[in-house]
Amino acid sequence: MCLAIPAEVTRLLPDDTAVVSIDGVSKEISVALIENLAVGDYVIIHVGYALTKIDPEEARRTLELLRELSTEGQGVVQ
């Protein structure tokens, strides 16, 4: 299932490493696979590596769409 979770970058370290934080848990990970990372970015981490940055705008849009779809559904009389 490729266990991976979103985490916030809290510190950039040398040698392609960074510290990320998830709800009060922080961990050093490799960011060798990511370009242009900044503190405050959210990344998806898997086996100790950041795989990608999360696009906050896309996330917001997906959530908005989910709410819309849900409201449509709620409106349905069955």
Place this chain on the structure above:
Amino acid sequence: MCLAIPAEVTRLLPDDTAVVSIDGVSKEISVALIENLAVGDYVIIHVGYALTKIDPEEARRTLELLRELSTEGQGVVQ
């Protein structure tokens, strides 16, 4: 103190080894330092090696002398 005890040879084995017995305890030892060993001989063993054969005749003579000396001593009036 060079801990060593008398033991009876009960079996000769290849490669300069032999089994000795001490009051029901038997142990395999090296007899590389001894010549002309036979089953029934008594040897002095130290760190798993036989150091010498015990001369039964000398042992008998020493004991006899000890008894004599002791008897002489017993005879003494102090």
Place this chain on the structure above:
Amino acid sequence: MKAHQRKLDIKNGCIDLSHGSGGRAMSQLISGLFHEAFGNEWLARGNDQSAFDVGGGRMVMTTDGYVVSPLFFPGGNIGSLAVHGTVNDIAMAGARPLYLSASFIIEEGFRFSDLKRIAESIGEAARVAGVYIITGDTKVVERGKADGLYISTAGVGVLTDGLDLSAEKARVGDRVLISGTLGDHGVAIMSKRQNLAFETDVVSDSASLHDLVAEMVAAGRKGIRLMRDPTRGGFAATLNEIAHQSGVGFRLQEETIPVKPAVAAACELLGLDPLYVANEGKLVAIVSPDVAEGVLAAMKAHPLGRDSADVGEAVADDHHFVQMTTSFGGGRIVDWLSGEQLPRIC
């Protein structure tokens, strides 16, 4: 000329094989380190066993071996754990813990300073719990034949009046109460494992629960069917065992189960489920529905039960499933743990 010895060099010294061989070095270790840390009138007599008075009646006995790694972890160490764990197993019968024994298996090379810290934690935990370590034993094994230190404690306690809590007593309709957040101990331990190393301020919940239990018994009396401390295998293993032994199923409400956000996060990180992670200062109580509210109130009033919750009920189920309605609204089974719970990639 009285036989005496140079003092143990606690700061720099360490255990060698002579400390386990029945000679003077061992007796010095025991009197200079252990007795000092948890000394009492029983140990002072220096026998291989200790005698104590009991009011008579019914007693409980338990034992546990402690092999935790690392030995020191946020919120405690193997010493305090060895007291709490055994006190709790006594308390889970509704009994008042009285006396403990402690058997130490120490690897040569173990530092006196660490041993002293651990012994002091034992002494402190025993004092807090109001129990006495009345007999003990020390063995030293060669390097590579232990992991620093193992402790086995056994304990006895008295059951005052006809209480008979046991794993087969859950009945359909009973409520499932837990005394607080799940998974704290396991996550605190894992955070210090060399190959997992993550930072968190989660500390082990390791604590003696007999006082909380006394409050619960006072509040619930005959309505309490059984209690268990969800240690290895966590809440999930404990509830499955009870289901199996009582011949019932359970239905839990996920949203009522308290889990600290940091514990949940650490579990997501490692691919674990907090329901399967060990606790050392929590209990699960199965109580009849009529006393559930009162017992829960008593739990919440106790410092060690502030986050207590009613998380579900016993249901009729030939398969003895532990079911859970997820906070998302669906249903799932909370099965036994298969094998060890290992951090996963998948």
Place this chain on the structure above:
Amino acid sequence: MKAHQRKLDIKNGCIDLSHGSGGRAMSQLISGLFHEAFGNEWLARGNDQSAFDVGGGRMVMTTDGYVVSPLFFPGGNIGSLAVHGTVNDIAMAGARPLYLSASFIIEEGFRFSDLKRIAESIGEAARVAGVYIITGDTKVVERGKADGLYISTAGVGVLTDGLDLSAEKARVGDRVLISGTLGDHGVAIMSKRQNLAFETDVVSDSASLHDLVAEMVAAGRKGIRLMRDPTRGGFAATLNEIAHQSGVGFRLQEETIPVKPAVAAACELLGLDPLYVANEGKLVAIVSPDVAEGVLAAMKAHPLGRDSADVGEAVADDHHFVQMTTSFGGGRIVDWLSGEQLPRIC
């Protein structure tokens, strides 16, 4: 569909980490192997502790860790030893042993077949001793963190009537009784150590002594000051401890101390002294002179005390020396063991 498992493959299987992790593999190990071997009504209830009734009054508690190597030796194994040793520590207080706990620390890779043999020995030794293993615990540690198997047992027993045997009770003039030949256990163990390997038909004396003790108490009553089983460090360590704790000296007669010729021979071979070699089925009793003869007769009448002997007396001595008149006619001190007793060349 009832959850069941393939049976444990006792013949070929071995312990892996899953057998210690609180899941179904562990529960299967416990129910399929341990309970079968020493099952009883208490274990059957499957709780983390067991409750039992006592007549009230005074009880004793003890514990010991067992780390013997090799695990199987002539005359027993770590399992029988773990029962005998703890039963004996209870018996040495003059108490009747009742219930035992057992904590297992097992190295991964340990063979089920060996574990089963050991568990069966525990069951058998408990049956013979009339005690019950009423609670237990199993931990599995990684390879290289144990030496196959460690067992810690704890035990409780009842003291019937006002008996208070304790290490500080020896008085000047008291007699020193021992219940048989010294050093058998240690020599039996050493004969199987790989680097010492010698052949002997000496077997461990490992046995439960509570029945012998009962006979002694019946014969000697208040005249019995204290009893000890001379285990690690042997008779010499035990007597030095007693001397120290009671503030007396002892004077022994070497020619009265029974030692098997093969034990004496093995000790000569290794440069050891039988007085310092471990026993697991012998006791030392310090008794007032007026009951000494009667107690000794009772001991000799018991199968486990046939070779009992009166070997000396307590004497006034500020230094608490254990002195011995040698069979050669001279005198020597039997001091504490210094460090480990190791086979020597010198």
Place this chain on the structure above:
Amino acid sequence: MKYADEFRDKEIALGLAKAIRSEADSQRPYRFMEFCGGHTHAISRYGLEDMLPKNVRMIHGPGCPVCVLPAGRIDMAIRLAERPEVILCIYGDLMRVPGSQGASLLKAKARGGDIRMVYSTVDAIRIAEQNLEREVVFFAIGFETTTPPTAVVIRLAEKKRLGNFTVFCNHVLTPPAMQNILESPDIRNIGRVEIDGFVGPAHVSIVIGTEPYEFCAEEFGRPVVISGFEPLDMMQAILMLVRQVNEHRHQVENQYSRAVTREGNLRAKEEVSDILEPRDQFEWRGLGLVPYSGLKLKRTYARFDAEIRFGMNELRVADNPACECGMILRGVKKPVDCKLFGTVCMPETPMGSCMVSCEGACAAHWTYGRFRDHQQRRAS
């Protein structure tokens, strides 16, 4: 947890469930395969099946890269671990995966193999640096998600000139497996079970992008929706699939746009293609040999390839003939159709890939489906 909790909202879920119910044509079945164990896990973890209408049925796909690893590869690893000089570093998931005749790395460890669990490939490198006199082998496994970290440490080992570090490469590729399922005679010719669409991998797609699934839509006429692993993601994806089916579309759509792009992570893809290349074929537990579905080290990195360094022989172990994994993975059969399910084959003693990981179809049915069966029996 930001970007997770929002996507677990119960209220929104209820609305989505209603939307699916209302849009799904009650006169026809919708059979969607979630390829990924992550989705299977979300289904059981959050009880999603309870929220879907009866005619929308989820089929659990090949699940996870761990459970599809064939017994022979585990046997090979066990042989390796038996060599005294070898330290075998593995992800925790691998411990219980069955080799032949009940063997596993857990048992091999118990019998003396120096097998160490690592959380990250970086840990394996550290162990190699700390044990220069030993041979450290990293048991690499995983879909495209887990492959870049392997490539990164091979490059690192090269940079550090580590002579005692090698990789036993078992990385597999998802699109060839999807293709294999779609080309299976059971589906195309015998046609016993149809798959009406795919829920596409979340994290795999982060790396490879959505583009590699286009063949599925185009050649096989099946809709694919790439979906995140949170329950709302899945429900949205299912709704999107229902709509494609209703509208007779078969496109690749991307529900997981906050993390997945059409081209994926270019840097990660480059890292992998520099160092690894496809094998001609690779065995999948349950699916058998699948062409171009596995990766191996390129010739220039042969010195880091454990199979070469240790002259490892390829071992093949036939799956248990009674195991129905192949049929289950293709959606042709269900776990309860297997005679071994729940009797011989259980989570502690898994026989086939579908029981190995808790995301496998049989394991999911064990922990979750038994309960549903049971509820249904009680209801009827």
Place this chain on the structure above:
Amino acid sequence: MKYADEFRDKEIALGLAKAIRSEADSQRPYRFMEFCGGHTHAISRYGLEDMLPKNVRMIHGPGCPVCVLPAGRIDMAIRLAERPEVILCIYGDLMRVPGSQGASLLKAKARGGDIRMVYSTVDAIRIAEQNLEREVVFFAIGFETTTPPTAVVIRLAEKKRLGNFTVFCNHVLTPPAMQNILESPDIRNIGRVEIDGFVGPAHVSIVIGTEPYEFCAEEFGRPVVISGFEPLDMMQAILMLVRQVNEHRHQVENQYSRAVTREGNLRAKEEVSDILEPRDQFEWRGLGLVPYSGLKLKRTYARFDAEIRFGMNELRVADNPACECGMILRGVKKPVDCKLFGTVCMPETPMGSCMVSCEGACAAHWTYGRFRDHQQRRAS
């Protein structure tokens, strides 16, 4: 035990004791040094001093090869054991011998050194064969008695072409030590204490014969009686010494004729001289540097010499200045004359050679003499 029990007979002993009492001139002291710890042990084990008249006093000599080993040699061995590749095989006696600053091999083992106790040199060879990837060093120690077994296994290692077996040679020779004691200024010039004769080694003499002691009788005018280690042997030897003193003789006599000859064990001597040769000097704890008193491997066997293989530096550690071992070993002082005796220096925490082994003069006084002092105090 045949050849032991007969020589422990109490009745004969009583007669011998009377004979000694009657033959010893009550007007003069008889001060005999038993060179060997074996004799010291017999004295304390059987309580012989109680059976001798007050004017016949036994002085405990250098005792045993273990306790005279200087702290520096132990430190050298500890350094060796700290090397991860080394397995150090030792006789059990060595475990507690103190190095500098409270170090010991027991503690070095606790701190991680791979130190293994062997019963015989043959065990060390077996360990080397079983650990070909490690370096097995045998810590050879002992008087002439224990040297032939070392020579035997060096030859065996050569025959077996064992490349990972070496010997850290600490064998010492008794006659040079006896000579050193006799040449000591305390005895010859200051003359505070006289030694009237020597009880000569039992098992050493089995190997080297009685001939090497003839210098003692001839050059220093002291009688020597080679004696067995059984208590009757010793009493007879003491009687023989009393007679030599009374008769103003100074010869080498052989009480232990059942095992000792004038030339000793020729095969054993040859084995040793083939492989080992004297060092120019060797340090003895308590005696300092004694010329030609230690053995080393011959040049042709240098590849089996741990000191060469591991480039071991000779370490010298000054004895504790308060320790009176030197004076005690020479019979000039008694244990109770040492400020450290029984306060800092005890069997568990020995400071000097005389406390290290239970055969040392201080250790013997600890376990036996304290009791005699005590008896005497009580009597007075």
